[in-house]
Amino acid sequence: MKTSQEKTPQASQLKKGLQARHMTMIALGGAIGTGLFLASGGAIAGAGPGGALLAYGAVGIMVYFLMTSLGELATYSPEPGSFSSYAGRFVDPALGFAMGWNYWYNWAVTIAAELAAATLIIKYWFPDSSSFLWSVLFLAILFLLNALSVRAYGEAEYWFALIKIVTVILFLVIGVAMIFGVMGGEAVGFSNFTAGDAPFNGGFLAFLGVFMAAGFSFQGTELIGVAAGESENPRRNVPRAIRQVFWRILIFYILAIFVIGLLIPYTDPNLLNGGLDQIGVSPFTLVFERAGFAFAAAVMNAIILTSVLSAGNSGMYASTRMLYALAIEGKAPKFLAKLTRGGVPINALIMTAAVGMLAFLASFFGDGVVYSWLLNASGMCGFITWVGIAVSHYRFRRAFVKQGRSLDELPYRARWFPFGPLFAFALCLVVIVGQSLSTIENGNVDWMGFTATYLSVPLFLVLWFGYKLAKSTKVIPLEECDLSGRGDE
Numbered sequence: 001m002k003t004s005q006e007k008t009p010q011a012s013q014l015k016k017g018l019q020a021r022h023m024t025m026i027a028l029g030g031a032i033g034t035g036l037f038l039a040s041g042g043a044i045a046g047a048g049p050g051g052a053l054l055a056y057g058a059v060g061i062m063v064y065f066l067m068t069s070l071g072e073l074a075t076y077s078p079e080p081g082s083f084s085s086y087a088g089r090f091v092d093p094a095l096g097f098a099m100g101w102n103y104w105y106n107w108a109v110t111i112a113a114e115l116a117a118a119t120l121i122i123k124y125w126f127p128d129s130s131s132f133l134w135s136v137l138f139l140a141i142l143f144l145l146n147a148l149s150v151r152a153y154g155e156a157e158y159w160f161a162l163i164k165i166v167t168v169i170l171f172l173v174i175g176v177a178m179i180f181g182v183m184g185g186e187a188v189g190f191s192n193f194t195a196g197d198a199p200f201n202g203g204f205l206a207f208l209g210v211f212m213a214a215g216f217s218f219q220g221t222e223l224i225g226v227a228a229g230e231s232e233n234p235r236r237n238v239p240r241a242i243r244q245v246f247w248r249i250l251i252f253y254i255l256a257i258f259v260i261g262l263l264i265p266y267t268d269p270n271l272l273n274g275g276l277d278q279i280g281v282s283p284f285t286l287v288f289e290r291a292g293f294a295f296a297a298a299v300m301n302a303i304i305l306t307s308v309l310s311a312g313n314s315g316m317y318a319s320t321r322m323l324y325a326l327a328i329e330g331k332a333p334k335f336l337a338k339l340t341r342g343g344v345p346i347n348a349l350i351m352t353a354a355v356g357m358l359a360f361l362a363s364f365f366g367d368g369v370v371y372s373w374l375l376n377a378s379g380m381c382g383f384i385t386w387v388g389i390a391v392s393h394y395r396f397r398r399a400f401v402k403q404g405r406s407l408d409e410l411p412y413r414a415r416w417f418p419f420g421p422l423f424a425f426a427l428c429l430v431v432i433v434g435q436s437l438s439t440i441e442n443g444n445v446d447w448m449g450f451t452a453t454y455l456s457v458p459l460f461l462v463l464w465f466g467y468k469l470a471k472s473t474k475v476i477p478l479e480e481c482d483l484s485g486r487g488d489e
Helices: 004-011 020-031 039-076 082-090 093-122 131-148 150-179 203-218 223-230 234-263 269-273 283-290 296-328 346-364 369-379 381-402 419-439 447-454 456-471
Strands: none
Touching: 020 150, 020 223, 020 234, 020 296, 039 082, 039 203, 039 223, 039 234, 039 269, 039 283, 039 381, 039 419, 082 093, 082 223, 082 296, 082 381, 093 131, 093 296, 093 346, 093 369, 093 381, 093 456, 131 150, 131 296, 131 346, 150 234, 150 283, 150 296, 203 381, 203 419, 223 234, 223 296, 234 283, 283 296, 296 346, 369 381, 381 419, 381 456, 419 447, 447 456
16 A cells, blocks of 8 residues: 555546635535425424524534544645545554445435436426436536536536525524514514424434435535645635634525524414425525515526536545545545646546436436446445544544644644544444434334335445455554645645
8 A cells, every 4th residue: 555655646636626705615614405495494484483493403513523533634634635634544444445435426426316406497498398307408507517516516616606605694684674663564473483292293213304304404514625735825714614614504494494493483384385396495596586486496496407517516526536546545546636738637527427317317227226226326425435534533533643743733723632533433433323223114124214214324334344354454553653745735
């Protein structure tokens, strides 16, 4: 296996094209999407406004600790492989191998999901058009944005994220005006927030279901770790982005759910219908329409389309860089490490786009069973990544102290260590195990659903232990962890 020093010359060929504003928007864009615009309604209907607020707040705190853990690692040693490389250096090379391929698979399949979602959304305006042609067009756009340069990706993500942020801010302003009766007629106050069984509804299982949904909504914030390897100044930009992102995400999600809970009673049946094929009943659409904006559904449809394309754009970037990092570390075929003059891993990009398209095409055969299974299996991958980040940071900090290094050497230090990574690790495990409860109904287990939900777990273990047996790797002793930093490159 190559050492960090041996990887440096090739890894440094990636262009440092991402500015501070790109870094902030990449992290924000990864977390604000359909989870807020659509799934928030189902969360309020399931657990009540209080339960939804509590669940999203708890997950927001967990994500904060994960972000600070990743921030400490990424500022000290920004690498294109991010958490995959850290796991390989501070825990076990086999864990790094498994995390890298797990993350690549997660986003490659997610690209297919975003293509399917985008074609579904576009049919709002063109109901009789070809899904296949739209998917090819959207894939081509995402491919070109990533093939041009990292700056093109960052710029596209900046504007995609800005559209979402402006939408949320407008929603909050209009929503607060409606609560106090400035718009939309009579002031509603707190009447809906405490109607019926509210603010909490459905008991512990309902809360756990929302808790897991909130976890999926926040996935994508770890993109900042991947992007750190191409940031112009990671030691300054990454900590700044993390500080800004936590408060903005928490404020956007918590305030948005609070406003929805005040304006729409959790018993409103429309809250349960917030799907990609039902943009007209998105909680955002409902509030805008009640404020008197008749065109709300069409506007939200366009905004959600940009949100989906943003997720696909980020997925293409993240999976390509992860595949490139695996290649330069000798954990993937060498041809995937080829860079264009603009510093883009073109072969890794082509392979990722091809797999995303193949996964999408699987939905055309039969009843889409293959595609559904791929998508379900990818859902757990994000939580596996988060567990890996927490473990890698815990081991890194312990190795740093064990080897007699001063914490003053760290450009950015995560607060609340070791509570932060341990709390995040425990909460992620609760979510992973809690997924099984969603497959149990009236005492009966849905074994097909259970298998689909947990398919990625045995796949991850096969990658981990398969590499471990093939390469005879062991957990690296703390005294031998490679603590060479690369923040000045």
